[in-house]
Amino acid sequence: MSENADGAEQAKAGDPARALPGGGTPVPPGDPASGPTPADQAAAPAAPAPAPAPASAAASADPAAAPADQAPASAAAPAGPAPAPAPAAPAPAPAPQAGAQAQAPAPQPAQDPWAVRTPGAGAQPGRSAAPAAPPAPPIAPGLRGHDPAAWHLWQMHQFRLSQEKAREEAAARAANSMWSRIRPAEAAPVRTATLVAVLAAGLTTATVLGDGMGPGLLLAVLPAMVAAYAAARAAGRKARPWSLLWAAGCVALLAVPALRDSAWPSTLAILAAVLLAALALHGTSRWPGVLLAPLGFFDSAVxxxxxxxKGVRSRGGGASRDRWVSVIKALLVAAVLLIVFGALFASADAAFADLLGELLPDVSVGEGPFRFLLFLLGAVLALAAARTAAAPHRWDRVRSRQWKARSRLEWSLPLIVLNLLFAGFNAVQLAVLFGGYDKVLESTGLTYAEYARQGFWQLLWATxxxxxxxxxxxxxxxxxxxxDRRLVRSVLGTLCLLTLVVVASAVRRxxxxxxxxxxxxxxxxxxTMELWLGLVIVLLMAAGIAGGRWLARAVVGSAAAAVLAFGLASPDGIIAEYNVNRYQQDDKLDLAYLRDLSADAAPYLDRLPEPRRSCALMPIEAELRRAADAPWYATSLGExxxxxxxxxxxxxxxxxxxxRLGAFGSRVE
Structure with missing residues (x-):
């Protein structure tokens, strides 16, 4: 067999330097089988052209060889019968002959749809050239110096591989991202009970919250809680003891606006109720979940x-649509009956008319846009609660970075020095307590107020x-x-004990x-905040002894209990009672400050003598007169x-x- 046939067999054997994606067999420059390069031809002496080969020799050539009209014959062969003609195929480069050097044309690769055709590179007439390919990777050694089309095919193949690898890496990063770990699962389809409860929440919000807070806030939240419960049952979630406890605490906190007229304890109670609702719906127990749980409402609202x-559209056809039409018809008939017979009974009896006037809201046409916005707000918030209950965010999967542990000396030395400082400060406080404040005031030249006020805020920040x-x-x-565990417990436990003394000193000041x-x-x-911080320190000490898995829930529960107790105790009433008792003892009264209290202080301000009583109650009377027409669901117990x-x-x-009594003077905090 000829040398060309030997080259083809070598390419079929799997030589990586000789295999082309298009089916040819290029070899790197410098390989003897590739033939002389143009530089070698220029350097070689001219040689006479070989004599034409006989027809028998051309017929006996390898079938993969080029046709006689495209390349010279490689060598003479013995005469014999001519083989059957074979399909045309790209021929390998001919081997060099003695006394003659001939260069065969490059093989033509197979057509590939990825190849970019340009006018100078085999572009077909009448077809526009495709845009240029992106920057190519380094040239493959086996393709350098050969067919541009084959080389371009290899470029495009490598580019496609790099793009696929980039997509796989991006998908892997997305799968391991923080959001993918905490993202809620697919929610179960919404049920009819959930949709009805959401609609009731929107209607209740638009009806009762348009006139004020009071008991109406609790009435508007109850349908939203029903919607969340129905969604959780549909998703197969069971109520846990901690979730039930948080839900009960949420309801208790929302009762504060119904009992107290003062805005600041009611605001604290509402914020605490939102936190407890988030914990009840998400079921989280670790610190990241406790701190981030309320953020889940924003995503669930969207x-x-x-x-x-999607749930409404799924019920838009067939038997479900007929059932909804029947329910709407029944509600319309019931509304018509209530309106007709209610109007008849109200006109027949004045007492019944007064009762209906107190129970039903007085809504005018001008309040329509405002009431509609309240309806949307109530419905969206109820949907957020229901969506969270059906598929909560998994905040407990958030993992904080593990910090590097320090050596005993590096860790304990700063804390021991801090403990010594706290011990010295507490020793001074005990000496002042037993030695009396008068001696301290004489030595410092401060008054009681100056001594107390200059230290309280510093001690609060220290805590x-x-x-x-x-x-x-x-x-x-x-x-x-x-x-190491004993060292940590002893050092931090000592610091907690010394901090409790600081808390007591701040409260005393x-x-x-x-x-x-x-x-x-x-x-x-x-x-109140200082006392709660002292309770948190006690909880830390207990966690150091019994373990801290329950610490996050205990801290949140203590904060909610403190806010609830603060609201139920009526802060404005406590302030009014203390100042009235102080006035009865030493005849000191800040009347201008008492006038700024809410209606919760009225029972204690009523004990003042005239005209101070009337001066203190005058702003409360004016406020109640402006809200004389407020319905029962917008009136608190204090009012x-x-x-x-x-x-x-x-x-x-x-x-x-x-x-003349100074009722219009400046307020003092």
Missing amino acids: TGVGWAW LFVLAVIAFALRWAPRGGAG MDLYVDAYGLTRLRLSVV HRARQILRDRPVTASVEECS
């Missing part, structure tokens, strides 16, 4: 609308900083064994300040009691008398 619309120090110390704590200048909202709030007090004993003092 996806909940599409979820509900907050201690909690931050403990959090970071636990992250960097040594974790080598039982000895505020007590001195209140005794000198009276009680205000700010002073009562910060004392109701104040109305009864002012109805029995109206305000009698004049503005001039109140001005």
Whole structure:
């Protein structure tokens, strides 16, 4: 067999340098089988052209060889019968002959749909050239210096592989991202009970919240809770004890606006109720989930609308549509009957008419847009709660980065120094407590108020900083064994005990300040916060002994309980009672501040002598007069009691008398 046939067999054997994607057999430059390069031809001496080969020799050539009119014959062959003609195929380069060097044309690769054709590279007439390919990877050694079309095919193939690899890497990164871990699963299809409860929540919100908070807030939330319960049951979620506890706490906190007229404890109660609702719906128990759970409502509010619309469309045909039409017809008939017979009974009996006037809202046409917005708000919030209950975010999958543990000396030395500082400060506080404040005031030249006020805020910040120090110390704590655990417990436990003394000192200082200048909202709030921080420190000490898996829930539960107790205790009533008792003892009264209290303070301000009583109750009376037409669901218990007090004993003092008593002076916090 000829040398060309030998080259073809070598390409078929799997030589990577000789195989082309298009089916040819190119070889790298410098290979003897590839023939001389143009530079070699220029350097070689001219040689006479070989004699034409006989027909028998051309007929006996390898079938893969080029036709005689395209390339010279490679060598003479013995005469013999001519083989049958074979299909045309690209021929390998001919081997060099003695005394003659001939260059065969490059093989033509197979047509490929990926190949980019340009006018100078075999473009067909009448067809526009495709856009240029992106930057190519490094040239394959086996393709350098050969057919441009085959080389371009290899370029496109490598580019496609790189694109597929990039897509696979992006998909892997997305699968391992934080959002993919916490993203909620596909929610179960929304049920009819959920849609009805959402509709009821929107209607209740538009009806009762347009006139104010009061008991109406709790009435508007109850249908949303029913919607969330129905969605959770449809998704197969069972109520857990902690979820039931958070739900009960949410309802109790929403009762604060129904009992108290003061806005600031009601606002705290509503915020705490939102947090407990998020915990009840998500079922989280770890710190990341506790802190991030309320954020899930924002995503559920957006996806909940599409979820509900999909459920409505699925019920738009067949038996489901007929059932909905029947329900709507029944509701319309019931509404017509109620309107007709209710109007007849109201016109027949005045007492029944008054009862209907108190129960039913008084809605005018001008309030239509505002009521419609309230309807949308209530429905969207109810959908957010239901969507969260059906498919909650998995916040417990959030994992914080494990911090590097420090050595015992590196970790314990700063904390031991801090403990020594706290011990020295507490020793001074005990000396002042047993030695008396008078001696301290004489040596410092400060008054009671100055001594108390200059230290309380610093001690409050010190307590907050201690909690931050403990959090970071636990992250960097040594974790080598039982000895390291004993070291951590002893050092941090000592710091917690010393911090409790600081908390007691701060509360004592505020007590001195209140005794000198009276009680205000700010002073009562910060004392309550300081006491709660002391409770958190006690919980930290208990977690150091019994383990801290329950700590996040305990801290949240204690905060919610503190807010609930704060609201139920009526802060404005406590402030009014304290200042009235103080006035009865030493005749000191900040009348201008008492006038700023809400209707919750009316039972205690009613104990003041005239004209101070009337001056203190005058703003409350004016506010109640403006809200005289408020329905029952927009009136709190504090407002109701104040109305009864002012109805029995109206305000009698004049503005001039109140001005002489300093009722219009500056407020003092």
